[in-house]
Amino acid sequence: xxxxxxxxxxxxxxxxxxxxxxxxxxxxxxxxxxxxxxxxxxxxxxxxxxxxxxxxxxxxxxxxxxxxxxxxxxxxxxxxxxxxxxxxxxxxxxxxxxxxxxxxxxxxxxxxxxxxxxxxxxxxxxxxxxxxxxxxxxxxxxxxxxxxxxxxxxxxxxxxxxxxxxxxxxxxxxxxxxxxxxxxxxxxxxxxxxxxxxxxxxxxxxxxxxxxxxxxxxxxxxxxxxxxxxxxxxxxxxxxxxxxxxxxxxxxxxxxxxxxxxxxxxxxxxxxxxxxxxxxxxxxxxxxxxxxxxxxxxx
Numbered sequence: 001x002x003x004x005x006x007x008x009x010x011x012x013x014x015x016x017x018x019x020x021x022x023x024x025x026x027x028x029x030x031x032x033x034x035x036x037x038x039x040x041x042x043x044x045x046x047x048x049x050x051x052x053x054x055x056x057x058x059x060x061x062x063x064x065x066x067x068x069x070x071x072x073x074x075x076x077x078x079x080x081x082x083x084x085x086x087x088x089x090x091x092x093x094x095x096x097x098x099x100x101x102x103x104x105x106x107x108x109x110x111x112x113x114x115x116x117x118x119x120x121x122x123x124x125x126x127x128x129x130x131x132x133x134x135x136x137x138x139x140x141x142x143x144x145x146x147x148x149x150x151x152x153x154x155x156x157x158x159x160x161x162x163x164x165x166x167x168x169x170x171x172x173x174x175x176x177x178x179x180x181x182x183x184x185x186x187x188x189x190x191x192x193x194x195x196x197x198x199x200x201x202x203x204x205x206x207x208x209x210x211x212x213x214x215x216x217x218x219x220x221x222x223x224x225x226x227x228x229x230x231x232x233x234x235x236x237x238x239x240x241x242x243x244x245x246x247x248x249x250x251x252x253x254x255x256x257x258x259x260x261x262x263x264x265x266x267x268x269x270x271x272x273x274x275x276x277x278x279x280x281x282x283x284x285x286x287x288x289x290x291x292x293x294x295x296x297x298x299x
C-alpha cells in the first residue's frame with residue numbers, strides 16, 4: 001500500500017509544483033548544450049528541510065566557504081523561525097527559498113516528496129546555468145580531503161562522460177553531547193563516528209547531464225545517454241552525515257519523527273551507539289573549523 005501511495009504522490013507532486021520547475025520535466029532545454037561550454041555558477045546545492053532553523057546558518061556558511069554559490073532551499077511545512085535565519089542569505093542572493101507544503105506520513109512518502117523537490121531544483125539549476133549541483137540534507141557536510149574547496153576538487157572531474165559523483169557517507173553520532181554549546185559549531189563538537197564502513201552516498205551532479213525524463217532517487221540520479229556517475233574514494237572527499245546531531249535533537253526530534261514513520265526508538269538508539277566511535281574519519285573536517293567559526297561570528 002505504501003508503494004502505491006508513493007507512486008501516487010510522485011505524480012501528484014509533479015502536477016502541482018509550487019514554482020513550476022517540474023512542469024518542464026519532460027523537456028530538455030537548449031541551454032543544456034550551452035552549459036557544456038560555460039556556466040554562470042560553478043556549484044549549487046539543493047536541500048529540503050523541516051523545522052531545522054537552528055542548523056541552517058552553519059550549514060550554509062560552511063558550504064559557501066567551500067565554494068557553493070547558489071542554495072535552493074525547499075521548506076517542507078516548517079513551523080520554526082527558518083525565515084528569520086534565511087533572510088540575510090536571501091538578501092545576499094545566495095539562497096532561493098521555495099515553499100514546498102507537501103505532507104508525508106512514512107519513509108516512502110517522504111522520499112517521494114524529496115525526490116520531486118530535487119527534480120525541480122535540477123531543472124532550475126539548468127536554467128540558472130549551474131555547472132555542479134550537490135543533492136544533500138542539512139545534516140550532511142561535504143568534506144574535500146585533498147583540496148581546500150569543493151570547486152577546486154570538482155574541477156578534476158570535468159570531462160566528457162561524467163554526469164555525477166557519489167560521495168560516500170560517514171555517519172556521526174551525538175558524541176554523548178547533551179546539547180551543542182551556543183558558542184560552538186556542530187562540526188567541532190560532534191566528532192565521534194562510524195568510520196569508513198557505511199557504503200551509502202550522496203550525489204553531486206552536472207544538472208545539464210541529468211535525464212529530465214526519469215525521476216531520480218534521494219541518492220542517485222539518472223543521466224542522459226553518454227553520461228554516468230562514479231563513486232569517488234574517501235581519500236579524496238567524504239560526506240559527514242550528522243544523523244543524530246546532539247542528544248537533545250535525537251530525543252526531541254529525530255526519534256519522534258522516525259517513530260511516526262515506523263522505526264522503533266530502540267533501533268534509533270542502536271544506530272546512535274554504532275555511530276559513536278573514535279575513528280580517523282572524524283578529523284577530516286576539523287581543518288575548516290577556524291575559518292567557519294570566524295564566518296559564524298564566534299570568538
